[in-house]
């Protein structure tokens with residue numbers, strides 16, 4: 491397989507040529523959402539980033555097994571080893587069964603991802619469905635001597651592990667600094683050291699999410715699920731593990747430690763991390779009032795938004811930055827993306843209006859082929875989508891010049907331009923053509939209803955009550971609500 495994809499490996503801190511373990515297959519694992527709240531921008535970015543990778547690897551001819559988990563147990567409120575389980579807390583506040591919380595927000599997550607045209611992964615395993623595998627992993631780590639039991643809980647012995655391996659290999663942190671800076675939290679005195687992390691936690695009497703284990707009735711530590719499930723579905727060693735940069739420490743550092751400790755070798759070949767999102771230059775946070783969820787973007791219902799933004803505007807905006815750069819959301823920036831994307835889609839629509847030159851003259855030889863080759867180079871350079879987008883704009887300018895009669899195009903140029911947009915804008919960047927599928931068809935539909943109601947007005951003026959009533963009654967039967975006004979009429983479709 492001919493493939494020159496270079497990806498930035500967080501582990502080695504450099505771009506490396508991607509080579510899969512099995513020649514034509516790729517195992518990809520991405521940390522998915524903890525489903526206790528509405529999906530927001532922080533969910534959209536990794537989902538879109540690894541969707542691009544999934545699409546591109548598939549385009550390169552790989553058969554990709556893409557695993558993206560659902561965290562439905564074990565993720566505690568303060569992200570460390572104390573506090574309430576995030577899902578159990580939400581269930582308590584809303585008086586629901588924890589799995590009702592999980593299902594409700596998982597449905598909302600899927601709906602938002604579909605709107606963003608993020609392809610579903612091959613497997614979407616739930617942490618709560620893999621308790622047996624997680625208990626086995628704790629046993630393996632205990633057996634290798636890198637964990638200890640304390641009061642019914644099991645903790646990973648970071649100091650002991652670090653003597654043989656290297657804790658901090660991914661995040662660049664070192665254990666001495668961590669020991670000096672981590673403070674002892676309440677309820678953690680059962681740990682030997684503050685940096686030790688929980689593999690299994692004994693459940694307190696009021697904790698409802700609990701399973702039997704050799705140590706106690708309890709629940710798995712947050713980091714355990716990804717190590718256990720990636721091993722189950724992708725093997726002890728697999729190709730790519732992805733997630734947001736905020737997961738590098740402690741989550742991914744702990745995943746590495748767990749797989750090293752249990753198997754004696756590294757489990758992941760390439761670690762990839764997308765950067766974070768800020769809103770108006772500030773970190774997103776519930777307390778800062780700038781925490782905008784995806785439904786609010788789509789509907790324009792957050793006070794910081796001056797309008798609603800189509801899911802494709804959000805997707806395009808995220809792709810206009812390289813995945814390892816930060817992205818700052820603002821109304822101005824989103825409106826610029828909205829206009830930019832509309833320009834590209836209009837240019838694509840205009841290709842069909844181009845007339846091939848009768849004399850067979852065309853664009854400079856190789857012009858479109860060159861754009862295509864340069865765009866592939868950009869994808870191969872660690873998925874450089876902003877560069878790909880700049881070439882799409884270049885193609886759009888060419889189309890507009892040809893449309894204005896400033897350039898001649900051949901039939902072959904027209905086909906190549908079409909193929910170029912199809913591959914990069916639609917297949918690889920995953921943009922859907924809303925001009926075609928959404929707004930445009932609605933516009934035609936609305937015009938047709940207006941036309942019928944105009945006919946009804948004319949019928950009324952002619953005192954042709956039979957026709958006017960027939961139009962009104964039949965539209966009403968179809969679910970339309972029609973109101974006569976001074977200016978004429980208003981209508982809406984009740985569904």
Ligand SMILES: [Zn+2]
Pocket residue numbers: 520521522716741
């Ligand atoms: Zn994870």
